[in-house]
Amino acid sequence: MPAILEHVNFTVSDPRATAAWMEKLFGWHIRWQGDAIAGGHTIHVGSDDHYLALYTPGKSMAAEGSNYTTVGGLNHIAVTVDDLDATEKAIKDHGFVTGNHADYEPGRRFYFHDTDGIEYEVVQYD
Structure with a gap:
């Protein structure tokens, strides 16, 4: 059996705001939320089987240019x-x-x- 993608974790400025529009537009629900590494906060939003982990470190962040030209972006x-x-x-x-x-x-x-x-x-x- 091939591996199944369960979730993707990425950094956003406001996990609550991002989860809210995903719930509204994609019909998803919050599966879990809580404290995360480095004093941050994470919200898991998606379906019962797959989700996105929306992380914020709890401090100001800056975007790093185009992801299409950044290795690992x-x-x-x-x-x-x-x-x-x-x-x-x-x-x-x-x-x-x-x-x-x-x-x-x-x-x-x-x-x-x-x-x-x-x-x-x-x-x-x-």
Whole structure:
């Protein structure tokens, strides 16, 4: 049996705010939250089987340029949805700007950036 991806842990400026829009737009729920390393805080948000661990060290942080040119950088996070158009409308209504729409095998997709500059890909497979 191949390995199964359970979670991804990455740093955001405000885990509570990020988890809130993920709950609203992706239909996820908070699985756990609490103290983390170095005086930080982490929130696990996702489904019952998979989640994102949203970490903040609890002190001011600066972004480090483009992740696409940084070895070890996070390029984007992809989620699949059943209704791409409805999800895009909800994302736009939340105030995020969508772009880079594409329709190629195996599905349609678009991208957006959150308030931390993290890129998300939203895909609907046919």
